[in-house]
Amino acid sequence: xxxxxxxxxxxxxxxxxGFTAVDAICFEVTKGEIFGFxxxxxxxxTTAMRMLCGLSFPTSGKAMVAGFxxxxxxxxxxxxxxxxxxxxxxxxxxxxxxxxxxxxxxxGKSNAFIKQKTESILTELDIKKEANVLVKSLxxxxxxxxxxxxxxxxxxxxVFLDEPTGGVDPVARREFWNMIYNAAATGVTVFVTTHxxxxxxxxxxxxxxxxxxxxxxxxxxxxxxxxxAGSMDDVFLKLARKAVRTGD
Amino acid sequence: xxxxxFLLQKEFRQIFRDPAIIRLIFIMPVIQxxxxxxxxxxxxxxxQLAVVDLDHSSYSQKLISKxxxxxxxxxxxxxxxxxxxxxxxEHDRADLxxxxxxxFEKELVKxxxxxxxxxxxxxxxxKANLGAAYIRNIINDFNQSIRxxxxxxxxxxxxxxxxxxxxxxxxxxxxxKYFMVPGILVILLTMIGANLTAINIVRExxxxxxxxxxxxxxxxxxxxxxxxxxxWIIGLFVLTLGLLIARLIYGIIPAGSFFTxxxxxxxxxxxxxxxxLLVSTYAATQQQAxxxxxxLMMVFILLGGLYTSIDSMPRWAQIFTKFNPVSYFIExxxxxxxxxxxxxxxxxxxxxxxxxxLVFNGWAVFSYRKRx
Numbered sequence: 001x002x003x004x005x006x007x008x009x010x011x012x013x014x015x016x017x018g019f020t021a022v023d024a025i026c027f028e029v030t031k032g033e034i035f036g037f038x039x040x041x042x043x044x045x046t047t048a049m050r051m052l053c054g055l056s057f058p059t060s061g062k063a064m065v066a067g068f069x070x071x072x073x074x075x076x077x078x079x080x081x082x083x084x085x086x087x088x089x090x091x092x093x094x095x096x097x098x099x100x101x102x103x104x105x106x107x108g109k110s111n112a113f114i115k116q117k118t119e120s121i122l123t124e125l126d127i128k129k130e131a132n133v134l135v136k137s138l139x140x141x142x143x144x145x146x147x148x149x150x151x152x153x154x155x156x157x158x159v160f161l162d163e164p165t166g167g168v169d170p171v172a173r174r175e176f177w178n179m180i181y182n183a184a185a186t187g188v189t190v191f192v193t194t195h196x197x198x199x200x201x202x203x204x205x206x207x208x209x210x211x212x213x214x215x216x217x218x219x220x221x222x223x224x225x226x227x228x229a230g231s232m233d234d235v236f237l238k239l240a241r242k243a244v245r246t247g248d
Numbered sequence: 249x250x251x252x253x254f255l256l257q258k259e260f261r262q263i264f265r266d267p268a269i270i271r272l273i274f275i276m277p278v279i280q281x282x283x284x285x286x287x288x289x290x291x292x293x294x295x296q297l298a299v300v301d302l303d304h305s306s307y308s309q310k311l312i313s314k315x316x317x318x319x320x321x322x323x324x325x326x327x328x329x330x331x332x333x334x335x336x337x338e339h340d341r342a343d344l345x346x347x348x349x350x351x352f353e354k355e356l357v358k359x360x361x362x363x364x365x366x367x368x369x370x371x372x373x374x375k376a377n378l379g380a381a382y383i384r385n386i387i388n389d390f391n392q393s394i395r396x397x398x399x400x401x402x403x404x405x406x407x408x409x410x411x412x413x414x415x416x417x418x419x420x421x422x423x424x425k426y427f428m429v430p431g432i433l434v435i436l437l438t439m440i441g442a443n444l445t446a447i448n449i450v451r452e453x454x455x456x457x458x459x460x461x462x463x464x465x466x467x468x469x470x471x472x473x474x475x476x477x478x479x480w481i482i483g484l485f486v487l488t489l490g491l492l493i494a495r496l497i498y499g500i501i502p503a504g505s506f507f508t509x510x511x512x513x514x515x516x517x518x519x520x521x522x523x524x525l526l527v528s529t530y531a532a533t534q535q536q537a538x539x540x541x542x543x544l545m546m547v548f549i550l551l552g553g554l555y556t557s558i559d560s561m562p563r564w565a566q567i568f569t570k571f572n573p574v575s576y577f578i579e580x581x582x583x584x585x586x587x588x589x590x591x592x593x594x595x596x597x598x599x600x601x602x603x604x605x606l607v608f609n610g611w612a613v614f615s616y617r618k619r620x
Contacts, residue, residue, distance in 0.1 A: 053463050056620050074619065075465055083463040087456035093265050094258065105254030106466050134265075 004031040005064075006158055006189045007052065012061035014047050021047040023212035024061060031157070034180060034190045036200045036220075039209030040240045045193045046086065048209070049160050052191070053083050066157045079107070082151035082159035086166065090147050092136035096127060099135060099146070100153055107154035121149045124179075141172030145179060152183055159183065161192040165199065177202055197232040208236060210243050251466055255474030263478060269444070277436050277486050281493045284432050285425045288555065295379040298325035298333040298342035305353035307394075314390050315346070320382050337369045344368050344379045356394075418503075418586045425498045430581035431554040433490040438548065438574055441483045441517050443541050445524030449475060450537040453528075462618045472613060476521050483517040484510070503588030509581070512594060515601045516577045522608030523573075529615045548574040573604045 007029035014022040022044040029035045039045045050056040052065050054074030063070040066080040090099045097118060104114035122128045125145055135143060144164060152159050161180075165173045177199065184190050192203070200206050200220060207217040216223055216239060220232055229235045263269050297315065301308050316323045321344075325336045336342035347365040349355075356362040366383055368376030452458040461471060487510070494500040502509060523544070531537035550556075551565060552574035558566060569575040576597045583589035591598070 054619060055459065055462055078463060078465045081463070083460070085456055085459055087459075089456040089460040091258065091262065091457055092455075093262050098258070098261060102254055102258045103464070106251050106461075106464050108250070108465070 005029065006031045006066055007035075007191065008062075008064045009052075010062040012048065012051060012063045013059050014044075014051055014056065015059045020212050022051070025209070025212075025214050027207055027214060027217055029158075029189060029191060031189055032184060032187050033205060034184050034192065034203045036203030036206035037191060037193045037209070038195075038200055038206055038236060039193075040243055042245050043209040043240075043243070044212040045209055046162055049162055049191070049193065053081060053160055054078055080157045082154070082156040084147050084151040084159070084161045084164055086162045088140075088143055088147060090135050090143065090150060093134060095132045095134055096122070096138075096146060097131045099150055103150050103153050109154055117153060121153070124182075125149060141168050141175075144168055144172070145176055148176065148179055148183075152188060156188065158189040158191060161190065163193055163195065165194065165196065173199070197236055200232045200236070206232070208239050210239055211245050215239050215242070251470050252473055255466070255470060256477060259474055259478045263482070272440065272444070273482055273486060274489070276440070277433075277489050278493060280432060280436055281429065281490055282497060285428045285498065288424075288428050288432070292375050292378045292382075293320055295321050295344055295375065295382070296324035296336075296342045297321045297383075298327075298336045298345045299323060300327060300330050300333045300345060300347040302328055302350040303348045303352040304328070307353040307356060308348045311348070311387070311390055312346075315383065315386050318382075318386060320379075334367075337367075340369075340371075342369070343372070343375055344383065346383065426500055426586060427582065428554075429494045429498055429500055430585045431552075431578045433487065433494065434574060434577045434581055435549055435552075435554060436490060437483055437487055437513065437517065437577075438520055439545060440486055441479060441520040442524040442527065442544070443538075444482070445475060445479050445521050446527040446531065446537040446541055447534055448479075449525065449528035450531050450534050454533060468613060468616055468618060472525065472609075472616065475525065476518075476609075479521055479524075480514075480517050483521070484513065487513050500585065502585040504584035504590060508584050508590055508594070511591075512577065512580050512584075512598060512601065515598060515605060516573065519573050519601055519604035519608055522605055522612055525612035526608055526615070529612055548572050551575065553578050573601065576600055 005028045007027075009028075010026055011024040012022060012026075013020065013024050025048060037045055037049065047056065051058045051070060052063060054070065054077050058070060065077045068074075068076045068080070070077065091102070094102065100118045100121065101114055104117065109117070118131075122131050125142075127142065127146070130138065130142075135146065138146065148159075148161070148164060151161070165176050168176065173196070180190055180192070180202075192199075194200060203220065205217065205219055206223060207214050208223075209215065216226070216235070218226065223235050224230070224232065227235045227238050229238060299312055301312070312323070312326075315321050324342045325333055327333060330345070330347060333342065333345045333347075337345060345365075345367040347367070349363060349365070352362050352364070364387060366380055368380050370376040449458070452461075491502075491506075491509070524541070527537055527540050527544075531540055551561075551569050551572050553569065554574075558569050558575060561569070580589075580594050580597050583593060587593075
């Protein structure tokens with residue numbers, strides 16, 4: 001495996017007034033990795049992810065994403081990352097094709113690229129017939145897959161997924177993870193938060209955040225051994241129970 | 249540039265797909281311009297008059313019929329008791345009481361002078377004031393006509409009389425619609441411009457799509473232009489529609505040039521859209537945006553000189569109107585449409601509007617954050 005580090009954080013911290021949402025987290029993510037970012041509600045996952053995506057200013061600490069500094073070069077980072085937020089955020093009053101055209105266009109991709117990429121995604125997701133259907137009329141499972149496809153439309157180095165499979169049925173979730181694997185196989189680094197522990201098992205490495213700090217970081221297999229647990233579920237429970245903060 | 253093209257394409261697709269916006273753009277101006285100018289009229293008609301006739305003479309009858317034959321007054325009540333007339337006023341069935349004293353005719357003929365008493369219901373102050381003024385005029389007229397009857401000869405009246413004739417410049421027939429329609433058009437443009445922009449952006453905040461845009465390399469200025477340009481075009485379209493209605497229904501043809509109107513409107517829309525943008529950066533939800541816009545709109549309209557003359561406002565309120573973009577556009581519209589003013593006459597207004605546009609947009613760009 002190529003050992004280039006695409007995300008490096010060093011004591012990255014975010015405070016809101018007296019409240020420390022993210023408390024000096026340090027970790028590295030390797031190129032092509034599927035990195036699971038776990039934690040209870042309110043542990044600070046989304047805040048950490050928003051800092052890495054350039055949506056939120058860090059209070060202190062350092063972070064490099066795709067080789068760029070989050071403080072000074074956040075616009076350069078944006079060209080090289082994809083992001084799928086907790087909320088479904090494609091334009092529902094645009095069609096499937098129009099959404100892809102829009103996001104391809106604002107990342108500066110050529111018309112030929114947009115056309116060819118749109119075709120390949122429609123084929124991959126098997127939604128050729130729905131190409132000109134408004135996104136709002138698609139079922140949720142399809143929307144999520146489409147959102148992921150749009151997030152990596154411009155072929156970014158890293159894609160950030162914030163609870164991408166919330167509220168989706170098990171079949172659609174399995175399909176979603178197949179898409180993640182396919183993307184990772186092409187060299188995209190996947191940074192994903194989730195509450196489903198079976199999904200955590202699919203990750204190459206997993207970090208678990210408790211009260212703004214990273215309490216554990218290793219492969220799922222190694223974590224189970226360290227915490228002497230039968231499943232990732234048990235590992236998570238053992239760590240998350242230590243939390244003082246309550247979720248939102 | 250290319251990014252902006254994609255953003256504009258997206259915005260126009262969304263606008264034309266939203267039936268509510270289409271209705272707002274087409275139906276709102278038509279309805280407002282067709283209904284409001286007829287209702288928003290200062291001329292007071294149909295004043296309900298209660299007459300207390302204690303004289304019951306032929307002169308009192310003549311006077312009453314003279315008053316009620318004008319289109320301004322309707323005889324609502326006729327009695328010989330002031331109390332019963334007052335009761336009519338209390339129940340809001342009469343606006344004005346005219347009391348004719350018992351010896352009206354006798355005094356008029358014998359003593360050559362008589363007194364009448366007029367009381368107005370000042371709950372609606374404008375109506376009471378104007379009603380009393382109208383009735384005074386009619387009585388004056390009546391006074392003169394009976395004098396003429398008496399002094400047939402000699403031709404030279406003993407009393408010198410000064411009569412004032414007036415002519416109304418720029419709106420010779422004092423047609424209120426000429427005055428109101430341009431003003432209402434301004435309000436329309438303001439509401440559509442500021443509200444649509446504010447709601448549109450806040451809606452993207454609520455749905456979360458704005459965050460998706462914030463994580464792309466789209467620049468602040470591109471995003472803002474992508475929002476401003478479509479609504480700027482819609483605003484100019486609504487103006488065109490409004491001017492067309494003004495011409496077709498009210499026969500209003502601007503005395504000045506259309507170019508002057510459009511040039512000023514283009515600048516004005518920029519300022520107003522900037523204001524909408526500014527509202528959207530401070531509002532987190534569509535409700536908040538609506539309430540802020542509503543509040544601003546109330547102040548703008550009431551202090552804009554549409555219904556009430558700015559010159560008759562108290563000093564402090566007049567200063568307020570200097571910070572109200574609506575008042576400038578209303579003034580310019582009336583100047584151009586009625587007086588035929590050109591660029592030289594509205595230079596000061598243009599410069600001020602440019603200032604508004606720069607301040608609102610600059611402030612909005614400054615306070616719009618891609619990163620929190």
